[in-house]
Amino acid sequence: MPELPTSELPNLPRRKRGPKPLALSDKRVYSVSVRLNSAELADLDSARALVRMQRGEYLRSASRGVLPPTIPQINREAWANLGRVAGNLNQYQQAINAGTVHGHPPEVIQELAELVQKLRAELLGITESEAEIEGEN
Numbered sequence: 260m261p262e263l264p265t266s267e268l269p270n271l272p273r274r275k276r277g278p279k280p281l282a283l284s285d286k287r288v289y290s291v292s293v294r295l296n297s298a299e300l301a302d303l304d305s306a307r308a309l310v311r312m313q314r315g316e317y318l319r320s321a322s323r324g325v326l327p328p329t330i331p332q333i334n335r336e337a338w339a340n341l342g343r344v345a346g347n348l349n350q351y352q353q354a355i356n357a358g359t360v361h362g363h364p365p366e367v368i369q370e371l372a373e374l375v376q377k378l379r380a381e382l383l384g385i386t387e388s389e390a391e392i393e394g395e396n
Contacts, residue, residue, distance in 0.1 A: 334382040
């Protein structure tokens with residue numbers, strides 16, 4: 260097949276990698292500088308650390324009034340411990356399904372596992388609909 264001269268090639272857009280560019284109305288083009296003293300910076304850093312956000316992201320969210328809820332440390336620890344319980348329940352359920360363990364009906368184990376997942380979601384302040392969406396991912 261003969262090659263076309265460059266001037267006759269169709270002008271196709273090049274495939275770009277990464278996320279799609281934001282619409283012009285959503286693009287952040289303004290930069291705001293803030294001066295803080297040591298105490299104010301420490302307050303900012305401790306507040307943003309609780310919700311695991313960068314400084315700019317935290318300030319932007321705070322200015323719009325949409326900060327995520329702060330989850331108490333005890334809830335995070337209980338959430339992690341319940342994760343281990345859920346994993347153990349899953350292994351027990353698999354052993355029952357494989358026929359290597361007998362004793363409890365599988366329905367009881369499944370119901371208990373669902374209750375543990377619901378409690379874990381409540382510890383983080385996640386509603387049932389949000390938990391269902393997170394469980395799909």
